[in-house]
């Protein structure tokens with residue numbers, strides 16, 4: 001589904017701030033993989049997501065998605081098949097627009113299909129139905145500005161918006177980090193449910209080791225802009241939080 005080959009990205013090249021962020025990173029992700037991505041601050045996790053989504057381009061190397069070379073494809077085109085949720089609940093939806101308007105925009109983005117006024121009622125019914133599955137009472141708040149919702153409610157809607165696109169790569173960058181533990185847990189379970197239901201291929205960055213071992217079928221650790229650890233299969237199933245912490249301290253010495 002996703003293949004990154006020998007990607008390099010250096011920020012501020014040729015200046016005193018030159019910063020090699022991604023250094024020969026190669027990674028192949030299969031259709032339907034749910035990969036948790038861990039690594040210390042500055043390891044290159046968000047940069048990898050930016051490369052995949054097209055918000056930045058690699059200096060060299062290639063990125064293929066579903067067999068197509070997307071290395072130079074602009075972000076807005078990739079947005080048709082890549083959904084993204086960030087750490088900040090305010091990013092990913094428009095505060096001044098209502099819940100329904102945000103959902104309409106997400107639908108539009110996925111295929112350029114406009115929301116005709118005549119269809120408004122039908123769409124609202126669909127939105128209500130989708131929102132009711134979140135179990136947060138949001139189906140009653142279709143006309144409220146999204147800015148009035150709590151961070152957790154907003155992340156749940158952003159997730160829903162991201163899952164409306166097909167065919168589906170979901171990039172999650174610490175999307176529960178700004179939520180209280182109970183809400184984080186709820187949004188995490190919802191994430192897992194949406195990924196399974198829509199058979200998404202997903203990458204989730206997290207600093208929460210419990211989440212990193214509890215969710216997904218594969219775990220990738222980045223270190224200094226490269227893949228330092230890639231665990232899947234039965235090894236992944238048997239992986240414990242303490243194993244990861246041990247790996248972290250081992251890498252910290254390098």
Ligand SMILES: Nc1ncnc2c1ncn2[C@@H]1O[C@H](COP(=O)(O)OP(=O)(O)OP(=O)(O)O)[C@@H](O)[C@H]1O
Nearest residue numbers: 011012019021039040041042043044045046047048
């Ligand atoms: N737009 C940018 N301009 C300059 N440097 C950048 C930019 N984006 C990232 N970097 C640098 O690239 C390196 C990797 O950053 P990145 O944000 O990918 O780390 P990360 O693994 O997501 O870390 P964290 O866990 O703190 O979010 C860092 O040294 C960072 O300062």
Ligand SMILES: [Mg+2]
Nearest residue numbers: 045046047173
């Ligand atoms: Mg980051």
